[in-house]
Amino acid sequence: MTIRAGRPAVRALQPSLIRKLANAGIGRTDIIPLWFGEPDKPTPEFIRQAAKDAIDEGQTFYQPSRGIVELRSALADYTNRLYRASVTPDNIVVTPSGMTAVSLALQCIVADGDAVVIPSPVWPNLAGAAEILGAEVVRVSIRPHDGAWSLDLDELFAACPAHAGALAINSPNNPTGWMLEDDEQQRILDFCRERDIWLIADEVYNRIVYDRDRAPSFLDKVTEDDKYLIINSFSKSWAMTGWRLGWLTAPLPLIETLGTVSEFNFSCVFAPIQIAGITALQGGDAFIRASAARYRAALEAVKCAFGELPRVTFPVPQAAFYAFFAVDGVCDSFAFAEQVLRECGVGLAPGAAFGPQGEGYLRLCFASEVSLLERALDQMRPLLV
Ligand SMILES: Cc1ncc(COP(=O)(O)O)c(C=O)c1O
Numbered sequence: 001m002t003i004r005a006g007r008p009a010v011r012a013l014q015p016s017l018i019r020k021l022a023n024a025g026i027g028r029t030d031i032i033p034l035w036f037g038e039p040d041k042p043t044p045e046f047i048r049q050a051a052k053d054a055i056d057e058g059q060t061f062y063q064p065s066r067g068i069v070e071l072r073s074a075l076a077d078y079t080n081r082l083y084r085a086s087v088t089p090d091n092i093v094v095t096p097s098g099m100t101a102v103s104l105a106l107q108c109i110v111a112d113g114d115a116v117v118i119p120s121p122v123w124p125n126l127a128g129a130a131e132i133l134g135a136e137v138v139r140v141s142i143r144p145h146d147g148a149w150s151l152d153l154d155e156l157f158a159a160c161p162a163h164a165g166a167l168a169i170n171s172p173n174n175p176t177g178w179m180l181e182d183d184e185q186q187r188i189l190d191f192c193r194e195r196d197i198w199l200i201a202d203e204v205y206n207r208i209v210y211d212r213d214r215a216p217s218f219l220d221k222v223t224e225d226d227k228y229l230i231i232n233s234f235s236k237s238w239a240m241t242g243w244r245l246g247w248l249t250a251p252l253p254l255i256e257t258l259g260t261v262s263e264f265n266f267s268c269v270f271a272p273i274q275i276a277g278i279t280a281l282q283g284g285d286a287f288i289r290a291s292a293a294r295y296r297a298a299l300e301a302v303k304c305a306f307g308e309l310p311r312v313t314f315p316v317p318q319a320a321f322y323a324f325f326a327v328d329g330v331c332d333s334f335a336f337a338e339q340v341l342r343e344c345g346v347g348l349a350p351g352a353a354f355g356p357q358g359e360g361y362l363r364l365c366f367a368s369e370v371s372l373l374e375r376a377l378d379q380m381r382p383l384l385v
Contacts, residue, residue: 009134016124017353021337025347032376033347035337037123037174037322038241039367043276044287047238050279054272063268066259067094067247071274074281075247083219091249093258094277096269098204098233098246103129104265105229105248106166108257109198110135114165116200119151121324121351121358123174126202130168138164141357142178144315149178157191166198167191172205172215175324175354175363177317179209182216189221189228198227204246205320207237207288210296215319224251236321237288238280245269245277295321298366298373305377309384321367324351326360327384333359336383344379 005011018035025031042048066072072089079087095101106129110116116130120139127137140159142151160167167188171180180188192199199218206215222228233246250258262268299316302323306314311328330336333350340346340362351361366373 007134009132013128013131016128017334018124018349021334021341021350022347024338025341028345031341031345031347032372032379034364034366034368034373034376035347035349037365037367038235039239039291039321040369040372041239043238043240043243044280044284046283047240047276047280051243051272051276054275059271059275061271063271063274065263065268066255067092067269068271068274071278074278075249078281079219079249082214083217085219087219087249090252090255093248093250093255093262094269094274095246095248095262096266096273097244098202098231098235099125099129100244100266101231101233101246101248102126102200102202103132104258104261105200105231105250106130106133106135106168107261107265108254109200109227109229110165113163115161115163116166116168117156117160117164118168119156119170119173120356121173121175121354121361122170123202124353124355126168126170127355135165136163139355139357142173142176144313147315148318149173149176149315151178151180151184153184153187153191156188160191160195160197164195164197166200168200168202170202172203172209172319174205174320175322175349175351175358175361176315177320177322177324179215179318182220185216185218186221189218189226192227196227198229200229200231202231204231204233204236206232208292208295208321209319210292210299211318219249222251226251229254234277234280237291238284239287239291240276240280243273243276245273295367298368298370299323301370301373302364302366302377305374309381312384321365323364323366324358324361325364326351327362330362331360333362337362340380340383344376344383346376346380 234240349363351358
């Protein structure tokens with residue numbers, strides 16, 4: 001029997017190249033997996049305990065579709081503490097993951113025939129979530145320049161077609177570690193205001209930054225009159241990838257729609273997970289600082305190893321925990337990642353997974369112990385010299 005998906009946009013979707021490669025490694029216990037984007041350590045114990053207590057108390061019932069008020073209040077406090085913002089609990093919608101927050105945001109604002117403009121390379125799910133809705137994805141290149149990644153804002157603005165409905169920006173960026181500065185964010189916001197288009201900002205790596213405490217955020221700049229949707233997640237900052245907990249910050253006029261769309265997508269998030277989120281927000285700052293220090297040491301180890309390899313070009317990331325690097329002579333990143341897996345026993349993500357702009361690159365997640373990274377880099381060396 002041939003089963004055909006109904007909507008053309010769904011039929012046209014391509015599977016993730018990262019998953020495709022990782023499937024080739026299933027069952028192998030001898031590989032060092034650096035292909036997925038997650039910390040190597042489990043969630044801190046005090047956060048896990050909060051969820052266990054809530055389960056033991058019997059908090060197993062349906063919850064409000066926009067999230068429990070205690071978590072929305074804790075998120076508003078966290079936001080106002082971290083940024084020059086004054087959001088209220090009513091500006092916030094709790095979601096079962098950053099991924100779902102992206103989907104909800106796009107479901108609420110993408111109209112038929114809209115284009116969504118996305119600086120790339122980028123986390124594949126951002127573009128995929130727009131494509132599922134039938135949006136045309138327009139990619140604008142983030143390029144290496146003088147050893148770092150950068151985006152030419154004039155090029156970005158020029159690439160926004162008349163039918164653009166939204167600009168979707170992931171900064172700090174997965175996979176490059178590129179990060180927008182405050183003045184650049186202000187120019188982008190001014191452009192969205194002028195063109196009357198939505199700004200979707202995916203800021204899930206905002207606490208994993210190497211030269212300051214947190215990344216510049218659109219939350220420092222937007223007002224209630226702006227068309228903005230800001231996505232965040234507990235996955236990266238608090239090592240909670242498997243829990244599936246995220247949130248959206250949005251202007252009040254959109255909140256009711258977001259609540260309705262949440263209801264028809266997932267109804268609500270499990271209460272013990274939301275309670276774990278409150279605990280993370282209230283007691284997790286030391287964990288965030290310690291993680292940033294670990295990732296900084298890991299980045300130094302990667303820089304040091306790649307620095308000795310003239311065939312490797314490695315624009316240094318400002319944020320997030322990925323090394324996105326090119327190897328002289330490598331044009332087919334999937335084939336090369338397969339070779340690295342087969343011959344070196346190291347799992348990397350092929351750059352092509354992040355859009356055509358990523359072809360020729362490989363992504364290595366360095367959120368691991370330095371000793372493990374050094375072993376992986378050593379094993380890869382024969383293919384990099
Ligand atoms: C840029 C970006 N946004 C959002 C997410 C989603 O995070 P989650 O769905 O785990 O909350 C990820 C995960 O890798 C990501 O890299």
